[in-house]
Amino acid sequence: MHLIHGLTGESVTLRIVYLWKLNDSFIVPRSGSRYALTGGNLRISHLNKEEDVGIYQCLATNSFGTIVSREASLHIAYLENFKTQSRSPVRVREGQGVVLLCGPPPHSGELTFTWIFNEYPTFVMQNTRRFVSQKTGNLYIAMVEPSDVGNYTCVVTNTVTKSSIQGPPTPLVLRVDGVMGEYEPKIEIQLPDVIPVAKSSTVKLECFALGNPVPTISWRRVDGVAVGRKVDVNKASGVLEIPYFQQEDAGLYECVAENSKGRNSVKGKLSFYAPPHLIEEPQDAQKPIDDTLVWECKASAKPKSSYRWLKNGEPLDTMEDRVQVNNGVLTISSLKLADIGMYQCVAENKHGRVFTNTELRVIAVAPDFSQNMLKPQTLARQGGDVLIECRPKMSPHGMISWRKGKEALRESHRYDGNLRIANVTKMDVGLYTCVARNQFGVASSAGSLLVKETTVITSPAGHLDVTVGESIVLPCQVSHDPTLDLKFTWFFNEQLIHFGNHGGYFEKVGGRSAGDIMIRNIQLRHAGKYTCAVQTKVDSVSIATDVVVRGAPGPPVDFQVTEMTDSTASLSWGAGPDNHSPVHTHNIQARTTFSLGWQGVITVPELLGGKQLTATVIDLSPWVEYEFRVLATNAIGTGEPSKPSKKARTKDMRMYYICPT
Missing domain, CATH: 2.60.40.10 (Immunoglobulins)
Structure with a gap:
């Protein structure tokens, strides 16, 4: 039987009554009779083959219903x-x-x-x-x-x-x-045309022939499939034995008897069968009244199973349109209290049957708010939308209505099912009551709606243009309902700012109604999008400010020496980042093993403009190894130099003489 679940505080009394049938007739144990019931067990004394042989079945009944056992066949040897x-x-x-x-x-x-x-x-x-x-x-x-x-x-x-x-x-x-005299074999033990064999059983096929000389007996598969390794042929008697019979062992087998006078054979087909074995069975269900139940029962079997359903031990009435049975699937729509009980799926073929045991409970209760009261207070912002949920326990679902104070609310574009109010105003403040009704009763639950002022950021969204090293304040001023607490959160390029980290550059400086932050000694890496997000219990708003940080140029790139003579060097480079301030000039520096660090050099052209990306250095010493680099300057200052060029040596100065002719 099934486990019975009671609510806390309840007492559950479970009394199971057992009955037995013999050949569909109830057995009534009486004092002094040969039948006795101990628990659910049936004891029969002094077995009588005339009276006691037959099909037995047990029925177990309690307050939830009845189930029947599979049948047991009693034979008296x-x-x-x-x-x-x-x-x-x-x-x-x-x-x-x-x-x-x-x-x-x-x-x-x-x-x-x-x-x-x-x-x-x-x-x-x-x-x-x-x-x-x-x-x-x-x-x-x-x-x-x-x-x-x-x-x-x-x-x-x-x-x-x-x-x-x-x-x-x-x-x-x-x-x-x-x-x-000698004569050909005559097989005396004939095989049936078809021999059904149960899955996993052992099959023995007998074959013996009369004949002179004594015939030899052998077996083979006629369908061309080799006889498996597990098949044993007794050479003395000619008995073919196949233990643990499986689907692949089914087929046509031939016994052959041979002697010097001739040959004879008989054939028999082994067919595989398997009684039903459950592979999917329904689980206990607890459904609201008027709901739909779908249970699936599936069994493997050969030949395929047929299915039928029992309710409380009796065939299920499928005459109603709402009860459908389709190949093991039971569907009951529009559930009623009368559907409560114990259900059994019976999967069967001619070789056996199996039963499932499943309980259906149909819930029918009056509305109950004890587990899900309305919220005592619901907060909403003026001009926004609000949803007040009403979720009583009841079955069937029934009808839900609403009151504001003592006034019933009519259905309109502002209210539906749960109470939904769009474009809330101060006029919506009040006590709201949800009333739930079904055929079993009525219940209600109430809660207040409070309307709060909308939170508004008064600081304008902006764009700040600053120079490296400056300190700036990013404003986040708000107007809000004074009864609500504010929470300010800042994001830099959509990543949360953790104040106290970031090397101490960020600091909160706003008061109770402001969330301003200061960025001290701002650096190039601080350029980006800053977002202030403000939250209350009823709403949230945000504002973004783009900050551009101007600084000295970044180092030029791809600096290289393109040609060397005995006194000049041709150079080229690519523009580095200007950090939001255009480059005005470039300066070339050189060093050798003889110089004290980097020194300025003379170039052609002499003044290198911001867009000049090539130059020639002159007045170099012959046969000396040089390194070069370039620096860019804008209105903010001179930036970091480029990477040094590869070392390059000027050519040797040669003297040429012209011989007189």
């Missing part, structure tokens, strides 16, 4: 005596084959067979010439020899009761009218 006490002699020629019939007596339970030759304890030993079938109990002798003459007695043993019964002896006598 027994083995009666053979009806006759004598049998006529069987007369055969030497070399002829013979079948001695066992003819087991009435019984229930699986039997095994052995044969006594003449007197106990001498039993017939099976080999290629003699075979005892465990299907029929018959003894097969492929080719009779003189040593086979004697009395044969079939011994039948019940594997359940372990009792054994001996049949009447059958004399085997040789005829004196000659010896049987």
Whole structure:
């Protein structure tokens, strides 16, 4: 049965009543009868095969409903005596084959067979010439020899009761009218056309032939599939055994009997079957009244399962349109209290059936606000929108209405379901009550709406243009509702500013209604977008200021020597960042191993303008190794120099003489 969940403080009494059926009729245990119930267990004393054999099923019932167990089939094993006490002699020629019939007596339970030759304890030993079938109990002798003459007695043993019964002896006598000549095999044990085999069971196929000479028995798959490694063929008896039978073992098998006179064969098809096995089963459900229930039940089986549903142990009534069963899927729409109970999906094929056990509870309750009261106070900003939620527990959902004070609110563009008020004004202040109704009752909950002044940033959005080293204040002045607390947050290029970090450059300087910040000794890296965000309990606003920081130029780039003579050097470079102030001039410096640091040099042109990106240095010494660099200057100052050029040597000065002719 299912776990029963009670609410805190409740007491849950669970009494389960068990009933049993035999062949669809209820068993009523009475004092002195052979039936007794202990818990849910049924005990039967002095079993009687005439009265007690049949199909048993248990029903368990409590206040939530009834479920039934899968059926149990009771068979009582027994083995009666053979009806006759004598049998006529069987007369055969030497070399002829013979079948001695066992003819087991009435019984229930699986039997095994052995044969006594003449007197106990001498039993017939099976080999290629003699075979005892465990299907029929018959003894097969492929080719009779003189040593086979004697009395044969079939011994039948019940594997359940372990009792054994001996049949009447059958004399085997040789005829004196000659010896049987050689003949082709004759298969005496025939196979059914189709042999159903259960998944994971062990199948044994018997095959034996009479013949002279004694035939050999072999097995093969006719459909071309190789016989698997797990298949065992008993060479002595010709029995094919396949343990743990699986789908891939199904197919057409052939027994072949051969001797020097010919060949004979029989075929039988092994078909795979599997009783249902659940792979998806429904879970307990708790649904509001008028809701829809969907339960899916799925089982693997071969052949495929059919499905049916039980409610409280009885077939589910599917005559109503709202109850649908489609291949294991149960759908019940517009749930009612009458749908409460225990449900079972039954998946079945001709080889078996399985049951699921599932509980459905349908919730039907009057409106209840105890777990979800309206907020005592809701704050809204003037001109904004506000939502007052009303979420009572109730089933079915029912109707919700609203009051402001004692006045009922009509549906309009300003109100829907939960209470939504657009473009709030001071006129909306008041006590609001949500009233919930359904067919089981009515309840209400109330809360106040307070309207606050809108928060407005009075500082204008701006653009600041400053020079490196200056200190500036970024303003964030606001007007706001005096009853609300303000929270100021600043962002630099959309990253939160953590005051106290950033090397101490940022400092808050605003009062209660201001969130101004100061940036001291501003640097180039401080250029960017600054955002002031202001929050209250009812609204939030923000303002952004773009700050441009002007500074000395950055170092020129790609500086290199393009040509050297004995006294000049040609140079080129690329413009570096001007840091928001145009470059006015460039200056070239050089150094050698003989100079004291970097020295100014004479260039052509002599004055290098801001857009000049090439120059020639003159008056250099021959055969000296030089390094060069360039510096840019704007209105703010001279910036960092470029990276030094690679060392380059001026050429040697050579004297040339002109010989007179």
